Amino acid sequence: MSSARPSRSARPAHPSRSARLSRSARPGIRRTVLAGPAALLAAALTGCYAGGSTSAGADPDVAPDTSISVNLKGKAAAPGQPVKVTLAHGKLKSVAVTAGESGALAGKISADGRTWISERVAAPGTAYTVRAKDSDGGSDQAVFTTAGAEKVNKLSLAPGKNTTVGIAQPLSVVFDHPVKNKAAVEKALKVSTSNDTEGSWGWLQDYSGKDRVDWRPKEYWKPGTKVTLAAQLNGIDTGTDGGWFVRDYTTTFTIGAAQVVKVDLDRHRLALHRDGKQVLDIPMSAGTPGGEKASWRGTAVLMSKEGTINMRSETVGLGDAYDKMVDYSMRLTWSGMYAHAAPWNAGYFGQANRSSGCVGMSDANASALYGQVRVGDPFEITGADAKGTVAEGNGYGAWNVSWADWQAKSALK
Template sequence: MYAGSRRHPARLLPALIAAGTLLTACGSGDASQTDQPAAKVTVTPTPGNTSAKLGSEISVRADGGKLTSVEVKDDKGVTVAGRLAGDGASWKSDGKVKPQTTYTVRTKTKSTQGKEASATSKFTTERADKVNKLTNTPGGGQTVGTGMPVSILFDHPVAKDRRADIEKALKVTTQPKVQGAWGWVKDYSGKDRIDWRPKDYWPAGTKVSVKGALSGINSGDDGGWFARDYNFGFKIGADHKAVIDVPSHTLTMYENGKNVGSISGSAGSPQDPTRGGVHTVRSKNAAETMDSATIGHGSEWMLDSKWVTHLTASGTFLHSAPWNKSIGVENNSHGCFGMTTSDAKRAYDFLTIGSTVEVKGTTNTNKTDVGNGLEVWQESWEQWQQRSALTH
């Protein structure tokens, strides 16, 4: 019994040696895999940079393998959109870097030998001497009339040689699809503006989305850099229009092309005829003081009016004119269309921001400048298209 017990370890020894040989072989295989080189990742701008140049794109390249994942975020946690090349060897951002922003780049790679690796790097962009901002009309979420353009007003000037890049970064998407084009405008305030108008009036119910991938684009030495992207949308409401027939002193309202009522009024006198063509309602005010100085008539009058619908920035309005005893009989205003207070409210309630008002039969032959309000319908479609920076 004891002898058998003493022989037992001797019989197990070859098995233990064999097992030890197998473990060594497996360990040798893991070490070999670990020694394989990982794919080399190059990030531009250079990681660690604290003043990366504005206007740069973010790019990532893998040598000796491919990128399996790229994630880039700014210091507010916003993900930077980009595209991975079909072969997986490179990635490039859709836009350009923003001023004074820290970006974190996280990558995952797989080498040609199959080794997987991950890495994280950061860089910070330089500060912009001047930042350009914009104000969009209509505001996000609004419901507007069928003549409303997309209008973008810039805080600072936009150099002519920068306009094409800015225009390319702006995108209008509609449902249903509507043909339209961007056009550069000088606003009545003197600031630069770009508007998008449809070829024809919007169909009622259209949903409109506007995106501007402007961050990191330079608008010129006098304008500065854009520091953010923009994204807003609005909806086209009911089809409400009005037509003013100057000789008959009448404003007629149309809903979906159907006459829904007329209003008597008083248009501009022969000395101050009402501006002709198609105007877009740009704003409204329930009560307002009409000041003659604002339309070049000095201090001749200052009158309180109600239910004021603004057409041009220079002072062509629809409004109540209780002081006028010639409504429906004589055109004797200084360019506006005056009505009784009750009729002015009817027009005010019927016409939404973005509705159109066409003036016919006026003796005013002066063309209203597009920037004098939202006057995009003062030009034909062919004329409008020539305002695009991409056509020159």
């Protein structure tokens, strides 16, 4: 931008002020200081002097000092903190902090008009431009670049974007690296629902050994609920050995019909209920009781429908007990518990539990069940013939934790 200045001989010397416009400057003219490497922190913001009475000793030909300062400067500014712009005198009218493809940082001007603070923090390895205007029409800009991240943390999200899932499906976030700053990460995970569903984040260890945080509602979701997760993580430091997040994540999904699969280990039967009505009643055989081949009890959540897969016993710690191609496979836990077709076990359907841990049924019944259930449907497993309760990290076992205990797992409680 251009600047209008009186000649050196006509302008009083004021060594303490470096950014001024004289009273004779043409109204509406704005001055821009092009900051060099040593001046990236401080940008001068100058508006035209409006005239009026002056106090004793004041120079009526000199505009008020309206210089600004930015808390971040240079080419290796520390990321992970808000951007703060401070005006020496007068009031800020607007501040814009932009970062190319990374977008803008929103913020608010203080009540006294002297400062502006961004709502989110500065991300690593990002070049920012700060543009400010004051209430007198002056404007200027400053630039800075944050240091890059030595280590980057990433995550995986479930469920997938734009999917329809069952009423027990949690939001589940698994991190590549350890998360020490759990509270900072959790604050950045924004969940919104179409009907203000009550829920809570809970931190746990995934079956893989990685840090994980799940958001589950207090009770099963209501059918038709629309859910959005905005993980505003760009610029969050996850702590020692964890690294920085350098991007945001988002996922959206919708809750489908109210379906519950009830598995009775003692009666050797499985029933599918939809909207409170039973639509399937299937004889089955679950895990052999009394050892590692027994099934889990509690609420498991259908994690995936995997169709025909090769099941090998050594992958679940059962030696060489089996190696089979299995149809209509529906995964219930990470540890290898499935519901699936098991025609080789037909003599035990409805009579006894004699499988290697899974819930087996005929081809026809498995096909019928497979065709109607969806990922996120709860399998409520009851009975004495079990080896324990599904753990919260072994698939989606959060429903086996009381609501109060689940809330206590939040880093913000």
